Amino acid sequence: MQQTGLSEEKVATYLLAWKCFKTLYLPEQATGTRKLPAPDQATWEAIANYYNQQRIAQLQPGASEVNPEILEKWLTSCAKAARNYLYPPVVSLNAAKPGQETDEFIDSLPEAATESLLTDIIAQEELQNRAEQLKQMNAVLHGALAKLDPEAQDIIKLYYAQNLTQQQIAQQLEIKQYTVSRRLTKARESLLLALAQWSQDTLHISPNSNVLKDISIVIEEWLKDNLSNSIFSSTSE
Structure with missing residues:
Protein backbone atom coordinates (compact mmCIF):
# COMPACT_ATOMS: atom_id res chain seq x y z
CA MET A 1 0.00 0.00 0.00
CA GLN A 2 2.90 2.36 0.68
CA GLN A 3 4.19 1.80 -2.83
CA THR A 4 0.90 3.06 -4.26
CA GLY A 5 1.60 6.50 -2.81
CA LEU A 6 -0.99 6.52 -0.02
CA SER A 7 -0.34 8.57 3.11
CA GLU A 8 0.63 6.89 6.38
CA GLU A 9 -2.79 7.72 7.82
CA LYS A 10 -4.59 6.08 4.89
CA VAL A 11 -2.34 3.02 5.04
CA ALA A 12 -3.17 2.72 8.75
CA THR A 13 -6.90 2.71 8.01
CA TYR A 14 -6.49 0.06 5.32
CA LEU A 15 -4.33 -2.06 7.61
CA LEU A 16 -6.87 -1.88 10.42
CA ALA A 17 -9.64 -2.81 7.97
CA TRP A 18 -7.57 -5.83 6.87
CA LYS A 19 -6.96 -6.95 10.47
CA CYS A 20 -10.66 -6.66 11.30
CA PHE A 21 -11.52 -8.61 8.15
CA LYS A 22 -9.13 -11.41 9.10
CA THR A 23 -10.34 -11.50 12.71
CA LEU A 24 -14.02 -11.95 11.88
CA TYR A 25 -13.84 -13.70 8.53
CA LEU A 26 -11.35 -16.52 9.03
CA PRO A 27 -12.93 -19.84 10.11
CA GLU A 28 -11.92 -21.20 13.50
CA GLN A 29 -10.86 -24.52 11.99
CA ALA A 30 -8.84 -25.19 8.86
CA THR A 31 -11.05 -25.90 5.87
CA GLY A 32 -8.53 -28.12 4.09
CA THR A 33 -8.75 -25.97 0.97
CA ARG A 34 -7.51 -22.59 -0.13
CA LYS A 35 -11.04 -21.59 -1.24
CA LEU A 36 -12.94 -20.04 1.65
CA PRO A 37 -16.66 -19.21 1.59
CA ALA A 38 -17.48 -15.64 0.59
CA PRO A 39 -18.44 -13.26 3.43
CA ASP A 40 -22.17 -12.61 3.56
CA GLN A 41 -23.77 -9.24 4.23
CA ALA A 42 -24.05 -9.91 7.95
CA THR A 43 -20.32 -10.64 8.11
CA TRP A 44 -19.47 -7.45 6.24
CA GLU A 45 -21.63 -5.47 8.67
CA ALA A 46 -19.95 -7.14 11.66
CA ILE A 47 -16.51 -6.32 10.25
CA ALA A 48 -17.53 -2.68 9.71
CA ASN A 49 -18.86 -2.43 13.27
CA TYR A 50 -15.67 -3.97 14.64
CA TYR A 51 -13.57 -1.55 12.63
CA ASN A 52 -15.57 1.42 13.91
CA GLN A 53 -14.93 0.25 17.47
CA GLN A 54 -11.21 -0.34 16.97
CA ARG A 55 -10.53 2.90 15.06
CA ILE A 56 -11.03 5.00 18.23
CA ALA A 57 -8.05 3.39 19.95
CA GLN A 58 -5.86 2.50 16.97
CA LEU A 59 -6.23 5.41 14.55
CA GLN A 60 -5.64 9.10 14.81
CA PRO A 61 -8.42 11.23 16.32
CA GLY A 62 -11.03 12.17 13.78
CA ALA A 63 -10.89 8.94 11.78
CA SER A 64 -14.32 8.57 10.23
CA GLU A 65 -16.67 5.62 10.52
CA VAL A 66 -17.10 3.23 7.62
CA ASN A 67 -19.98 1.19 6.26
CA PRO A 68 -19.74 -2.31 4.74
CA GLU A 69 -19.58 -0.93 1.20
CA ILE A 70 -16.63 1.35 1.94
CA LEU A 71 -14.87 -1.43 3.84
CA GLU A 72 -15.26 -3.84 0.94
CA LYS A 73 -13.92 -1.20 -1.44
CA TRP A 74 -10.87 -0.68 0.76
CA LEU A 75 -10.19 -4.41 0.95
CA THR A 76 -10.52 -4.68 -2.82
CA SER A 77 -7.82 -2.03 -3.11
CA CYS A 78 -5.68 -3.96 -0.61
CA ALA A 79 -6.09 -7.16 -2.61
CA LYS A 80 -5.17 -5.49 -5.90
CA ALA A 81 -2.14 -3.83 -4.35
CA ALA A 82 -1.04 -7.14 -2.80
CA ARG A 83 -1.46 -8.93 -6.13
CA ASN A 84 0.53 -6.32 -8.01
CA TYR A 85 3.26 -6.50 -5.37
CA LEU A 86 3.46 -10.29 -5.17
CA TYR A 87 2.87 -11.00 -8.87
CA PRO A 88 4.13 -8.06 -10.94
CA PRO A 89 3.13 -8.17 -14.63
CA VAL A 90 5.72 -9.53 -17.05
CA VAL A 91 6.08 -7.90 -20.44
CA SER A 92 6.66 -10.19 -23.41
CA LEU A 93 9.95 -10.01 -25.29
CA ASN A 94 8.03 -9.35 -28.49
CA ALA A 95 6.26 -6.30 -27.08
CA ALA A 96 5.80 -3.58 -29.68
CA LYS A 97 8.51 -0.97 -30.00
CA PRO A 98 7.61 2.73 -30.11
CA GLY A 99 5.76 3.50 -33.31
CA GLN A 100 4.50 -0.05 -33.88
CA GLU A 101 0.74 -0.55 -34.08
CA THR A 102 0.44 -3.70 -32.03
CA ASP A 103 2.05 -5.12 -28.97
CA GLU A 104 1.71 -8.15 -26.73
CA PHE A 105 1.65 -8.16 -22.96
CA ILE A 106 1.69 -11.34 -20.91
CA ASP A 107 0.50 -11.04 -17.34
CA SER A 108 2.24 -13.41 -14.94
CA LEU A 109 -1.16 -14.50 -13.61
CA PRO A 110 -4.60 -14.61 -15.21
CA GLU A 111 -7.11 -12.04 -14.00
CA ALA A 112 -8.76 -13.38 -10.87
CA ALA A 113 -11.81 -12.28 -8.94
CA THR A 114 -10.99 -10.05 -5.99
CA GLU A 115 -12.81 -12.42 -3.66
CA SER A 116 -10.59 -15.31 -4.74
CA LEU A 117 -7.46 -13.20 -4.29
CA LEU A 118 -8.48 -12.18 -0.78
CA THR A 119 -9.20 -15.74 0.27
CA ASP A 120 -5.96 -17.05 -1.26
CA ILE A 121 -3.83 -14.49 0.57
CA ILE A 122 -5.63 -15.11 3.86
CA ALA A 123 -5.44 -18.89 3.48
CA GLN A 124 -1.68 -18.71 2.90
CA GLU A 125 -1.22 -16.50 5.97
CA GLU A 126 -3.35 -18.88 8.02
CA LEU A 127 -1.24 -21.88 6.96
CA GLN A 128 1.92 -20.05 8.00
CA ASN A 129 0.39 -19.04 11.33
CA ARG A 130 -0.76 -22.58 12.08
CA ALA A 131 2.68 -23.99 11.25
CA GLU A 132 4.32 -21.53 13.64
CA GLN A 133 1.76 -22.26 16.36
CA LEU A 134 2.35 -26.00 16.01
CA LYS A 135 6.09 -25.45 16.33
CA GLN A 136 5.56 -23.40 19.49
CA MET A 137 3.16 -25.97 20.94
CA ASN A 138 5.71 -28.74 20.42
CA ALA A 139 8.35 -26.67 22.20
CA VAL A 140 6.00 -26.01 25.14
CA LEU A 141 5.13 -29.69 25.58
CA HIS A 142 8.73 -30.85 25.25
CA GLY A 143 9.74 -28.26 27.83
CA ALA A 144 7.01 -29.39 30.21
CA LEU A 145 8.06 -33.01 29.83
CA ALA A 146 11.67 -32.16 30.55
Whole structure:
Protein backbone atom coordinates (compact mmCIF):
# COMPACT_ATOMS: atom_id res chain seq x y z
CA MET A 1 0.00 0.00 0.00
CA GLN A 2 2.90 2.36 0.68
CA GLN A 3 4.19 1.80 -2.83
CA THR A 4 0.90 3.06 -4.26
CA GLY A 5 1.60 6.50 -2.81
CA LEU A 6 -0.99 6.52 -0.02
CA SER A 7 -0.34 8.57 3.11
CA GLU A 8 0.63 6.89 6.38
CA GLU A 9 -2.79 7.72 7.82
CA LYS A 10 -4.59 6.08 4.89
CA VAL A 11 -2.34 3.02 5.04
CA ALA A 12 -3.17 2.72 8.75
CA THR A 13 -6.90 2.71 8.01
CA TYR A 14 -6.49 0.06 5.32
CA LEU A 15 -4.33 -2.06 7.61
CA LEU A 16 -6.87 -1.88 10.42
CA ALA A 17 -9.64 -2.81 7.97
CA TRP A 18 -7.57 -5.83 6.87
CA LYS A 19 -6.96 -6.95 10.47
CA CYS A 20 -10.66 -6.66 11.30
CA PHE A 21 -11.52 -8.61 8.15
CA LYS A 22 -9.13 -11.41 9.10
CA THR A 23 -10.34 -11.50 12.71
CA LEU A 24 -14.02 -11.95 11.88
CA TYR A 25 -13.84 -13.70 8.53
CA LEU A 26 -11.35 -16.52 9.03
CA PRO A 27 -12.93 -19.84 10.11
CA GLU A 28 -11.92 -21.20 13.50
CA GLN A 29 -10.86 -24.52 11.99
CA ALA A 30 -8.84 -25.19 8.86
CA THR A 31 -11.05 -25.90 5.87
CA GLY A 32 -8.53 -28.12 4.09
CA THR A 33 -8.75 -25.97 0.97
CA ARG A 34 -7.51 -22.59 -0.13
CA LYS A 35 -11.04 -21.59 -1.24
CA LEU A 36 -12.94 -20.04 1.65
CA PRO A 37 -16.66 -19.21 1.59
CA ALA A 38 -17.48 -15.64 0.59
CA PRO A 39 -18.44 -13.26 3.43
CA ASP A 40 -22.17 -12.61 3.56
CA GLN A 41 -23.77 -9.24 4.23
CA ALA A 42 -24.05 -9.91 7.95
CA THR A 43 -20.32 -10.64 8.11
CA TRP A 44 -19.47 -7.45 6.24
CA GLU A 45 -21.63 -5.47 8.67
CA ALA A 46 -19.95 -7.14 11.66
CA ILE A 47 -16.51 -6.32 10.25
CA ALA A 48 -17.53 -2.68 9.71
CA ASN A 49 -18.86 -2.43 13.27
CA TYR A 50 -15.67 -3.97 14.64
CA TYR A 51 -13.57 -1.55 12.63
CA ASN A 52 -15.57 1.42 13.91
CA GLN A 53 -14.93 0.25 17.47
CA GLN A 54 -11.21 -0.34 16.97
CA ARG A 55 -10.53 2.90 15.06
CA ILE A 56 -11.03 5.00 18.23
CA ALA A 57 -8.05 3.39 19.95
CA GLN A 58 -5.86 2.50 16.97
CA LEU A 59 -6.23 5.41 14.55
CA GLN A 60 -5.64 9.10 14.81
CA PRO A 61 -8.42 11.23 16.32
CA GLY A 62 -11.03 12.17 13.78
CA ALA A 63 -10.89 8.94 11.78
CA SER A 64 -14.32 8.57 10.23
CA GLU A 65 -16.67 5.62 10.52
CA VAL A 66 -17.10 3.23 7.62
CA ASN A 67 -19.98 1.19 6.26
CA PRO A 68 -19.74 -2.31 4.74
CA GLU A 69 -19.58 -0.93 1.20
CA ILE A 70 -16.63 1.35 1.94
CA LEU A 71 -14.87 -1.43 3.84
CA GLU A 72 -15.26 -3.84 0.94
CA LYS A 73 -13.92 -1.20 -1.44
CA TRP A 74 -10.87 -0.68 0.76
CA LEU A 75 -10.19 -4.41 0.95
CA THR A 76 -10.52 -4.68 -2.82
CA SER A 77 -7.82 -2.03 -3.11
CA CYS A 78 -5.68 -3.96 -0.61
CA ALA A 79 -6.09 -7.16 -2.61
CA LYS A 80 -5.17 -5.49 -5.90
CA ALA A 81 -2.14 -3.83 -4.35
CA ALA A 82 -1.04 -7.14 -2.80
CA ARG A 83 -1.46 -8.93 -6.13
CA ASN A 84 0.53 -6.32 -8.01
CA TYR A 85 3.26 -6.50 -5.37
CA LEU A 86 3.46 -10.29 -5.17
CA TYR A 87 2.87 -11.00 -8.87
CA PRO A 88 4.13 -8.06 -10.94
CA PRO A 89 3.13 -8.17 -14.63
CA VAL A 90 5.72 -9.53 -17.05
CA VAL A 91 6.08 -7.90 -20.44
CA SER A 92 6.66 -10.19 -23.41
CA LEU A 93 9.95 -10.01 -25.29
CA ASN A 94 8.03 -9.35 -28.49
CA ALA A 95 6.26 -6.30 -27.08
CA ALA A 96 5.80 -3.58 -29.68
CA LYS A 97 8.51 -0.97 -30.00
CA PRO A 98 7.61 2.73 -30.11
CA GLY A 99 5.76 3.50 -33.31
CA GLN A 100 4.50 -0.05 -33.88
CA GLU A 101 0.74 -0.55 -34.08
CA THR A 102 0.44 -3.70 -32.03
CA ASP A 103 2.05 -5.12 -28.97
CA GLU A 104 1.71 -8.15 -26.73
CA PHE A 105 1.65 -8.16 -22.96
CA ILE A 106 1.69 -11.34 -20.91
CA ASP A 107 0.50 -11.04 -17.34
CA SER A 108 2.24 -13.41 -14.94
CA LEU A 109 -1.16 -14.50 -13.61
CA PRO A 110 -4.60 -14.61 -15.21
CA GLU A 111 -7.11 -12.04 -14.00
CA ALA A 112 -8.76 -13.38 -10.87
CA ALA A 113 -11.81 -12.28 -8.94
CA THR A 114 -10.99 -10.05 -5.99
CA GLU A 115 -12.81 -12.42 -3.66
CA SER A 116 -10.59 -15.31 -4.74
CA LEU A 117 -7.46 -13.20 -4.29
CA LEU A 118 -8.48 -12.18 -0.78
CA THR A 119 -9.20 -15.74 0.27
CA ASP A 120 -5.96 -17.05 -1.26
CA ILE A 121 -3.83 -14.49 0.57
CA ILE A 122 -5.63 -15.11 3.86
CA ALA A 123 -5.44 -18.89 3.48
CA GLN A 124 -1.68 -18.71 2.90
CA GLU A 125 -1.22 -16.50 5.97
CA GLU A 126 -3.35 -18.88 8.02
CA LEU A 127 -1.24 -21.88 6.96
CA GLN A 128 1.92 -20.05 8.00
CA ASN A 129 0.39 -19.04 11.33
CA ARG A 130 -0.76 -22.58 12.08
CA ALA A 131 2.68 -23.99 11.25
CA GLU A 132 4.32 -21.53 13.64
CA GLN A 133 1.76 -22.26 16.36
CA LEU A 134 2.35 -26.00 16.01
CA LYS A 135 6.09 -25.45 16.33
CA GLN A 136 5.56 -23.40 19.49
CA MET A 137 3.16 -25.97 20.94
CA ASN A 138 5.71 -28.74 20.42
CA ALA A 139 8.35 -26.67 22.20
CA VAL A 140 6.00 -26.01 25.14
CA LEU A 141 5.13 -29.69 25.58
CA HIS A 142 8.73 -30.85 25.25
CA GLY A 143 9.74 -28.26 27.83
CA ALA A 144 7.01 -29.39 30.21
CA LEU A 145 8.06 -33.01 29.83
CA ALA A 146 11.67 -32.16 30.55
CA LYS A 147 10.65 -30.54 33.86
CA LEU A 148 9.04 -33.74 35.18
CA ASP A 149 10.99 -35.68 37.78
CA PRO A 150 12.77 -38.86 36.62
CA GLU A 151 10.13 -41.27 37.92
CA ALA A 152 7.33 -39.35 36.18
CA GLN A 153 9.38 -39.35 32.97
CA ASP A 154 9.85 -43.11 33.25
CA ILE A 155 6.13 -43.67 33.76
CA ILE A 156 5.20 -41.42 30.83
CA LYS A 157 7.70 -43.20 28.60
CA LEU A 158 6.51 -46.68 29.55
CA TYR A 159 2.85 -45.77 29.22
CA TYR A 160 2.90 -43.86 25.92
CA ALA A 161 6.07 -44.97 24.15
CA GLN A 162 6.02 -48.65 25.14
CA ASN A 163 2.23 -49.01 25.57
CA LEU A 164 2.50 -50.77 28.93
CA THR A 165 -0.51 -50.93 31.24
CA GLN A 166 -0.43 -49.28 34.63
CA GLN A 167 -0.12 -52.68 36.29
CA GLN A 168 2.83 -53.64 34.07
CA ILE A 169 4.53 -50.32 34.82
CA ALA A 170 4.00 -50.85 38.55
CA GLN A 171 5.62 -54.26 38.35
CA GLN A 172 8.56 -53.01 36.31
CA LEU A 173 9.26 -50.02 38.57
CA GLU A 174 8.39 -51.97 41.73
CA ILE A 175 5.81 -49.47 42.92
CA LYS A 176 2.07 -49.61 43.59
CA GLN A 177 -0.42 -49.42 40.73
CA TYR A 178 -2.24 -46.51 42.35
CA THR A 179 1.08 -44.65 42.47
CA VAL A 180 1.43 -45.08 38.71
CA SER A 181 -2.11 -43.81 38.22
CA ARG A 182 -1.51 -40.80 40.43
CA ARG A 183 1.80 -39.91 38.79
CA LEU A 184 0.28 -40.19 35.32
CA THR A 185 -2.53 -37.86 36.32
CA LYS A 186 -0.15 -35.30 37.80
CA ALA A 187 2.09 -35.45 34.72
CA ARG A 188 -0.87 -34.82 32.42
CA GLU A 189 -1.96 -31.95 34.64
CA SER A 190 1.50 -30.40 34.34
CA LEU A 191 1.34 -30.58 30.56
CA LEU A 192 -2.22 -29.25 30.58
CA LEU A 193 -1.23 -26.27 32.71
CA ALA A 194 1.74 -25.46 30.48
CA LEU A 195 -0.23 -25.65 27.24
CA ALA A 196 -3.22 -23.78 28.68
CA GLN A 197 -0.91 -20.98 29.82
CA TRP A 198 0.68 -20.83 26.38
CA SER A 199 -2.75 -20.73 24.72
CA GLN A 200 -3.81 -17.87 26.95
CA ASP A 201 -0.60 -15.87 26.49
CA THR A 202 -0.11 -16.50 22.76
CA LEU A 203 -3.53 -17.24 21.29
CA HIS A 204 -5.48 -15.17 23.84
CA ILE A 205 -7.80 -18.09 24.55
CA SER A 206 -9.36 -17.88 27.99
CA PRO A 207 -9.30 -21.28 29.73
CA ASN A 208 -12.70 -22.73 30.51
CA SER A 209 -14.00 -26.27 30.93
CA ASN A 210 -14.51 -26.81 27.19
CA VAL A 211 -11.14 -25.35 26.25
CA LEU A 212 -9.33 -27.43 28.89
CA LYS A 213 -11.13 -30.54 27.66
CA ASP A 214 -9.99 -29.85 24.10
CA ILE A 215 -6.43 -29.21 25.27
CA SER A 216 -6.43 -32.50 27.19
CA ILE A 217 -7.43 -34.33 24.01
CA VAL A 218 -4.67 -32.59 22.07
CA ILE A 219 -2.11 -33.56 24.70
CA GLU A 220 -3.17 -37.22 24.66
CA GLU A 221 -2.89 -37.35 20.89
CA TRP A 222 0.44 -35.55 20.96
CA LEU A 223 1.89 -37.94 23.53
CA LYS A 224 0.77 -40.99 21.55
CA ASP A 225 2.07 -39.65 18.24
CA ASN A 226 5.33 -38.02 19.34
CA LEU A 227 6.67 -39.51 22.55
CA SER A 228 8.34 -42.50 20.94
CA ASN A 229 10.60 -40.06 19.07
CA SER A 230 11.00 -37.59 21.91
CA ILE A 231 13.88 -36.82 24.21
CA PHE A 232 12.65 -39.56 26.55
CA SER A 233 13.14 -42.45 24.15
CA SER A 234 16.46 -43.23 25.82
CA THR A 235 15.60 -42.20 29.38
CA SER A 236 16.44 -44.67 32.15
CA GLU A 237 18.14 -47.17 29.89
